[in-house]
Amino acid sequence: MEAELQRVGRAVEAELQRIGRLIHAAFPGRGLNPLRALDHKAMELASQDMELRAALFRFVDVTPACRSLDDLARHLTGYLDEVDARPPPLEAAMKMSGTKAGRAALGAAAAAGVRRMAHRFIVGETPRAALRSIRDLWEHGAAVSLDLLGETTVTEAEADHYAARCVDALETLAAAAPRWPGRPVLEADSLGPLPRVNLSAKVSALTPLLRPEAPELGREDAARRMRPVLARAKELGAHLHIDMESVDTQEATLDLVFELLDEPELRDGPSAGIVIQAYLRESPEQLERVIDWARGTGRRPPLVVRLVKGAYWDQEVVEARQHGWTPPVFEAKRESDRNFEVLTRRLLESWPYLRPAIASHNLRSVAHAVAYNRELGREHRELELQVLRGLGDDLAAALTQHGMRVRVYCPVGDLVAGMAYLVRRLLENTANESFLGEQQRGTPIEELLAAP
Amino acid sequence: MTVSEHTTAGFRNEPILELRRAPARESLLAALRELDAKLPLKVPVVIGGDRGAAEGIDSTDPGAPERLVARAGRASEEDAAAAVEVAVRGFREWGARPAVERAEALRGAAARLRERRLELAALQVRECAKPWGEADADVCEAIDFLEYYAREAIELDRGRPILQAPGERNTMRYVPRGVTAVISPWNFPLAIPCGMTAAALATGNAVVLKPAEQSPGSAGALADALYGAGVPPDALALVPGYGDAGAALVRDPRVHVIAFTGSGAVGLEILRSAAETLEGQDHVKRVVSEMGGKNCVIVDSDADLDDAVPEIVYSAFGYAGQKCSAAARVLVHEATADTLVERLAGAVNVLTVGQAESFATEVPPVIERESQERVMSHRASAADHLAASAEPVPERGWFVPPSVVVGLPEDSPVNREEIFGPLLAVTTVRDVDEAMDVIDSLPFALTGGLFSRSPATVERVAARSPVGNLYVNRGITGAMVGRQPFGGNRRSGSGAKAGGPDYLLQFVEPRVVTENTMRHGIPVE
Ligand SMILES: Cc1cc2nc3c(=O)[nH]c(=O)nc-3n(C[C@H](O)[C@H](O)[C@H](O)COP(=O)(O)OP(=O)(O)OC[C@H]3O[C@@H](n4cnc5c(N)ncnc54)[C@H](O)[C@@H]3O)c2cc1C
Numbered sequence: 001m002e003a004e005l006q007r008v009g010r011a012v013e014a015e016l017q018r019i020g021r022l023i024h025a026a027f028p029g030r031g032l033n034p035l036r037a038l039d040h041k042a043m044e045l046a047s048q049d050m051e052l053r054a055a056l057f058r059f060v061d062v063t064p065a066c067r068s069l070d071d072l073a074r075h076l077t078g079y080l081d082e083v084d085a086r087p088p089p090l091e092a093a094m095k096m097s098g099t100k101a102g103r104a105a106l107g108a109a110a111a112a113g114v115r116r117m118a119h120r121f122i123v124g125e126t127p128r129a130a131l132r133s134i135r136d137l138w139e140h141g142a143a144v145s146l147d148l149l150g151e152t153t154v155t156e157a158e159a160d161h162y163a164a165r166c167v168d169a170l171e172t173l174a175a176a177a178p179r180w181p182g183r184p185v186l187e188a189d190s191l192g193p194l195p196r197v198n199l200s201a202k203v204s205a206l207t208p209l210l211r212p213e214a215p216e217l218g219r220e221d222a223a224r225r226m227r228p229v230l231a232r233a234k235e236l237g238a239h240l241h242i243d244m245e246s247v248d249t250q251e252a253t254l255d256l257v258f259e260l261l262d263e264p265e266l267r268d269g270p271s272a273g274i275v276i277q278a279y280l281r282e283s284p285e286q287l288e289r290v291i292d293w294a295r296g297t298g299r300r301p302p303l304v305v306r307l308v309k310g311a312y313w314d315q316e317v318v319e320a321r322q323h324g325w326t327p328p329v330f331e332a333k334r335e336s337d338r339n340f341e342v343l344t345r346r347l348l349e350s351w352p353y354l355r356p357a358i359a360s361h362n363l364r365s366v367a368h369a370v371a372y373n374r375e376l377g378r379e380h381r382e383l384e385l386q387v388l389r390g391l392g393d394d395l396a397a398a399l400t401q402h403g404m405r406v407r408v409y410c411p412v413g414d415l416v417a418g419m420a421y422l423v424r425r426l427l428e429n430t431a432n433e434s435f436l437g438e439q440q441r442g443t444p445i446e447e448l449l450a451a452p
Numbered sequence: 453m454t455v456s457e458h459t460t461a462g463f464r465n466e467p468i469l470e471l472r473r474a475p476a477r478e479s480l481l482a483a484l485r486e487l488d489a490k491l492p493l494k495v496p497v498v499i500g501g502d503r504g505a506a507e508g509i510d511s512t513d514p515g516a517p518e519r520l521v522a523r524a525g526r527a528s529e530e531d532a533a534a535a536v537e538v539a540v541r542g543f544r545e546w547g548a549r550p551a552v553e554r555a556e557a558l559r560g561a562a563a564r565l566r567e568r569r570l571e572l573a574a575l576q577v578r579e580c581a582k583p584w585g586e587a588d589a590d591v592c593e594a595i596d597f598l599e600y601y602a603r604e605a606i607e608l609d610r611g612r613p614i615l616q617a618p619g620e621r622n623t624m625r626y627v628p629r630g631v632t633a634v635i636s637p638w639n640f641p642l643a644i645p646c647g648m649t650a651a652a653l654a655t656g657n658a659v660v661l662k663p664a665e666q667s668p669g670s671a672g673a674l675a676d677a678l679y680g681a682g683v684p685p686d687a688l689a690l691v692p693g694y695g696d697a698g699a700a701l702v703r704d705p706r707v708h709v710i711a712f713t714g715s716g717a718v719g720l721e722i723l724r725s726a727a728e729t730l731e732g733q734d735h736v737k738r739v740v741s742e743m744g745g746k747n748c749v750i751v752d753s754d755a756d757l758d759d760a761v762p763e764i765v766y767s768a769f770g771y772a773g774q775k776c777s778a779a780a781r782v783l784v785h786e787a788t789a790d791t792l793v794e795r796l797a798g799a800v801n802v803l804t805v806g807q808a809e810s811f812a813t814e815v816p817p818v819i820e821r822e823s824q825e826r827v828m829s830h831r832a833s834a835a836d837h838l839a840a841s842a843e844p845v846p847e848r849g850w851f852v853p854p855s856v857v858v859g860l861p862e863d864s865p866v867n868r869e870e871i872f873g874p875l876l877a878v879t880t881v882r883d884v885d886e887a888m889d890v891i892d893s894l895p896f897a898l899t900g901g902l903f904s905r906s907p908a909t910v911e912r913v914a915a916r917s918p919v920g921n922l923y924v925n926r927g928i929t930g931a932m933v934g935r936q937p938f939g940g941n942r943r944s945g946s947g948a949k950a951g952g953p954d955y956l957l958q959f960v961e962p963r964v965v966t967e968n969t970m971r972h973g974i975p976v977e
Contacts, residue, residue: 061756061905065753065756067753074906075906078907081907082907152758155802157798208802211812213584213811216812251474325467
């Protein structure tokens with residue numbers, strides 16, 4: 001038994017290294033687009049200096065709340081003022097801000113910069129406006145999950161509005177999707193058809209009542225609004241995926257999904273999915289709970305489980321430290337990476353009760369999933385790989401080239417709604433330990449693919 | 453801005469319970485069931501170790517007024533005098549003990565509270581209708597005060613370094629003042645009496661503790677913990693009672709320090725009474741007072757409303773607005789006023805009003821009938837300006853619907869007086885400077901808030917704001933011992949910061965000794 005496990009481990013590792021290099025070789029070239037090069041430059045500056053990083057991101061964050069170009073420029077210089085060592089272009093910006101005309105010019109330039117950056121991560125202000133980009137991706141061999149950005153839901157009206165936006169997004173996509181060309185890899189696995197229309201939704205947006213110490217309150221309120229969204233998805237043959245947020249909302253989220261999906265009207269659709277976050281210490285138990293549920297339910301089609309590392313790491317750690325709690329997340333990145341691989345194997349082994357979706361930009365994490373899927377004797381199409389628009393574009397292109405099933409998570413919303421999301425992505429992109437950061441610094445492939 | 457850190461060796465805040473975990477919630481509900489089986493608690497007057505009858509004061513559940521939570525003795529003026537008499541004796545012995553030994557006793561009391569923390573939180577749920585999260589935080593704060601002051605007192609006992617010149621030795625030390633009367637409120641029924649008592653005891657004073665008549669149960673638990681940990685019966689008396697007992701303590705010529713937290717009216721009366729030097733009084737009384745507030749939150753045009761709305765709602769309506777730090781007014785920039793009011797109103801409309809024992813409850817009943825009537829009458833006076841209200845509220849219990857009123861004339865009493873209930877007034881201002889003018893025109897200066905993402909604005913408001921505790925881009929309640937030393941300025945208090953490095957100084961007298969070390973022209977060191 002032990003020897004067999006070791007053999008499998010070695011085989012997977014070898015296959016992983018091979019696949020990882022193949023994918024890496026297929027990454028599109030860099031630096032073709034000058035605007036993109038500029039963004040890279042800004043990101044590079046931000047990753048080198050933590051003070052500067054904070055200043056720039058605080059500026060991005062406040063942009064939609066500024067009332068004029070002058071106001072924008074004042075905020076920008078206010079943040080830069082707190083940076084000790086300013087690189088020359090920013091020093092020049094500080095000088096410009098001395099005059100009204102200078103501030104107007106600076107504000108305009110900065111606003112354009114933020115808009116451009118936002119556009120990299122956010123496909124459009126509305127689902128309709130995003131249709132072109134979505135079709136483009138589809139034609140290039142990648143499916144999409146649409147995500148509706150929004151402000152924090154604090155009122156009933158906001159929750160109702162979000163639910164209405166969900167239905168509108170489903171309908172807009174469903175109206176457009178039949179006109180897309182056939183893409184067999186994206187449209188079925190051996191368990192059956194895969195919906196062309198795919199929407200990701202957040203429980204916290206569906207209720208103002210979600211509170212960590214009283215999960216049932218928010219759960220019931222969100223269920224009331226999610227039911228019609230699920231019903232509409234079922235009618236339209238669409239997939240609805242429930243994102244996972246911070247630990248504070250996690251119990252309510254999982255309970256809600258299981259409760260709704262077990263309701264008689266929803267037992268034969270729509271296709272639905274949840275998220276497991278591998279940075280959580282208790283994620284192995286959570287996955288077991290999901291597997292138990294999936295084995296026990298007769299529901300069809302099978303639940304999709306998106307495996308991620310988790311997007312709220314800093315928040316979880318700071319909150320726990322402030323309260324004197326043990327953080328619910330691993331504190332060394334390699335532990336998250338390692339756990340991600342453990343959960344990947346467990347998830348792939350629970351097929352066909354669950355459909356696996358591996359969401360990561362980390363070449364090692366992704367190649368590991370592909371290799372293990374092979375080891376289990378399955379074809380590429382039984383495994384979905386997911387990336388975020390703006391962060392995983394190159395990876396998505398490389399994966400589709402190799403005939404793998406890729407889905408790009410595409411946020412939609414205006415600048416105000418999108419800011420929190422944008423800042424999170426920027427932070428992630430410039431975090432020292434992030435895979436994308438390593439990759440941008442030119443870390444050699446051996447290290448990128450090294451076991452965590 | 454550079455930030456320096458004062459660390460108190462080995463101190464760390466007691467972790468609050470992780471209520472997002474179901475087992476933590478279940479453990480509290482179990483503690484509540486156990487407590488219910490023991491009610492009513494008996495809290496006698498305790499003087500010199502003699503326990504009187506537990507009769508005279510009934511404390512009831514604000515959410516179910518027919519439920520008797522504690523029966524307490526009612527200390528008379530004579531009891532107060534007797535307690536002081538014993539404390540004078542107790543002081544001689546306790547004040548002479550080494551600081552380390554006293555600190556040991558306080559830390560022992562912290563350990564006892566820690567052991568009973570679930571039960572003590574449950575007691576606050578019943579006795580004061582404090583929702584779980586806040587009840588638990590109050591118990592933790594009480595533990596923090598004991599641990600923090602115990603350590604700070606040892607530090608203070610070392611004295612302060614001062615300049616030395618050749619031929620002389622200068623020392624500066626701090627000694628206890630004497631008998632301290634602690635007069636505490638019901639809204640933090642364990643933490644506040646514990647903080648004032650612990651500070652006085654840690655520095656070597658004897659204490660006569662007169663807790664609020666609404667919450668004798670928690671005070672009884674505090675006294676038990678202190679006695680159990682070795683504080684001598686003569687060094688601490690417990691005199692539950694009404695205003696007459698408190699007034700007698702304040703007047704007593706043998707009392708040196710009066711530590712008071714409560715309403716402005718009572719606080720000013722205490723200051724007046726304590727200023728009078730009576731026949732046979734050989735000292736000037738020191739009053740440490742924490743009084744009311746009319747706490748304002750400024751929302752600038754660049755504020756992130758996603759943060760501001762929930763933080764304001766919690767600051768204003770958590771524990772039904774019955775914290776001295778609670779938000780009473782919002783001063784919002786005209787550019788963002790409409791959006792803020794709309795979102796704030798929507799958020800208030802969905803507040804969960806209910807019994808404190810339910811984890812879903814955000815707004816519990818207020819403490820007693822008079823409070824309910826006071827808040828309701830203020831609310832009625834502003835009825836034309838009502839923008840939101842979470843209704844209906846339960847029939848049984850002293851409930852008040854949490855409400856937002858908008859655009860009252862500046863001189864409306866709702867804008868100027870401390871209401872101490874779930875009523876929030878929103879005023880639109882031209883800019884942050886106008887907001888600061890409004891704040892300057894109020895007599896209070898306890899806490900304040902600012903939501904702004906401009907470093908320049910944050911700096912400007914911090915420099916100009918008179919408040920004792922200014923919170924930027926977060927809620928304005930929930931000060932933590934050692935992290936947010938707490939207390940108000942102007943008419944809000946005497947400025948001492950509870951849970952901070954200066955607090956103990958109010959309970960001691962500095963003494964400087966200068967010794968000539970020259971003998972026949974030869975320095976003897
Ligand atoms: C399609 C898609 C959907 C997603 N949906 C969700 C979702 O619903 N909910 C959600 O939370 N996230 C979601 N994410 C985000 C995801 O959780 C990660 O934040 C992101 O993908 C980065 O992880 P990585 O594997 O790509 O990169 P890597 O660089 O390999 O990993 C970065 C991640 O490692 C973890 N980490 C970083 N530092 C440490 C440390 N010191 N100790 C322990 N762990 C650390 C963090 O999770 C961090 O995000 C999604 C991602 C994608 C691609």
